[in-house]
Amino acid sequence: MPGITPDAPCPHCGTVQNAGTLAQHVRLCLADPDVRRRVLLTLRDPDDPTRAVSAAAASSVARLTA
Numbered sequence: 001m002p003g004i005t006p007d008a009p010c011p012h013c014g015t016v017q018n019a020g021t022l023a024q025h026v027r028l029c030l031a032d033p034d035v036r037r038r039v040l041l042t043l044r045d046p047d048d049p050t051r052a053v054s055a056a057a058a059s060s061v062a063r064l065t066a
Helices: 019-028 035-045 055-065
Strands: 007-009 016-018
Touching: 007 019, 016 019
Parallel strands: none
Antiparallel strands: 007 016
8 A cells, every 4th residue: 555654673672663663763772782872871971961860860771771
């Protein structure tokens, strides 16, 4: 059918997504080591108090995304 995109798996986490939204998911997928690293660096940034979180919250995020 025209206009319907097939499902496709994420190359990082394997979840099946609609191919129309897969590109956005792939850029933000925490199973991608580079994305995880950038998120954790942002959360731990002591020079930017608008984004940095406490050490306890940062370690919780690190455990959840490991």
